[in-house]
Amino acid sequence: MSEQNILLGSTGDGNEIYATTISEPVVYANTSEVLRKVRISIVDKASNATIEEVDVYTSADAITFQNGLTLPEELDTRLQYSNMRPVPQTIGGIDKGSNFVNMKLQDLITQLLYPYVKPTFVSFTQSKSPSSYYEKGTDIAPITFTVNVEVGSENINIVGLEKDGNKIGAFENIATASGGIDSVEVDSVMEECTFRAYVTDAKGNTYTSNTATYRFIDPIYIGVVDESVTITENIVKGFQKFLTTSSAIASLNPQEHCMVIAYPSTFKPTSIKDPNGFEIISSFTELGNTKMYRADNTEVTYTWMKSDPTTQNGFKITVKS
DSSP states (O other): OEEEEEEEEOOOTTTTTEEEEEEEEEETTTTEEEEEEEEEEEOOTOOEEEEEOOOOOOOOGOOOOOOOOBBHHHHHHHEEEEOOSSSSSOOTTBBBTTOEEEEEHHHHHHHHHHHOOOEEEEEEEESSOOTTTETOOOOOOOOOEEEEEEESSSSSEEEEEETTTTTEOTTTSSTTTTTEEEEEEOOOSSSSSEEEEEEETSSSSSSEEEOOEEEOOOOOEEEEEEEOOOOOOHHTTTTTEOOOOSSSEEEEEEBBBBEEEETTTTTSSEEEEEESSOGGGGEEEEEEEEEOOTTTSSEEEEEEEEEEOOOSSSSSEEEHH
């Protein structure tokens, strides 16, 4: 170790200020370097005795190593971990089979202690049930979609709503760091479509909720008319209405009248049974096809079936497609 004193100046009371440079060989990480330090002292001019050592303040960026790196850069280089041997089992957030090349120790510790956890949907609900059939030509909106999202290990970037795979809105009041509950309203739904919510976290990973599909069909109509009445669309639309693709049960009071079934092409009756379970479809006659109009004025073709007059009252029939 060698030292060299350099006179910097004097104090107001006549003492002198010296800078002492110290050069000391050191070995670190199998490399030899010369560590240079500077000590600032106030020295008695007469006796040359040190009165006081003075602390020197500087920024870390002002300290430069022989390789040209500043102190923070050198620390980043030295505080790294490398090991090409695969990790034998998953530990924390480090997966089995991982290896390391110049990984910062801070990142390594963080990954160990804070494994990745995906955000989750606690719930995704709708103000109108997606499990029912709705009538074609009608707009069932507005529908309010509500999500409850739980944040994972990363902050949330966005929570949004999709319709048939297309992004149509965002739940803007979900807290990025804690998740929460929010709602979005859709103002028009008139045809079959599927909604779902999605969440993207700070890692760019996206996850989706369960889906809500709204289905629309044309109804079937079941009622009674006098044998001499000419059946019209207005009469049929006054019958009992059923939104179904499989079966309908209607309670009728024919009382010498005829039973009538009007159905779209998606529902062709294959069985009509009386209250005792006897097949009576043979007593119905098809009257042909006719145009009817939905609520939005689009056309739909219906077929009408009419029974022979019956004296029954409180007569329940089961119609199956």
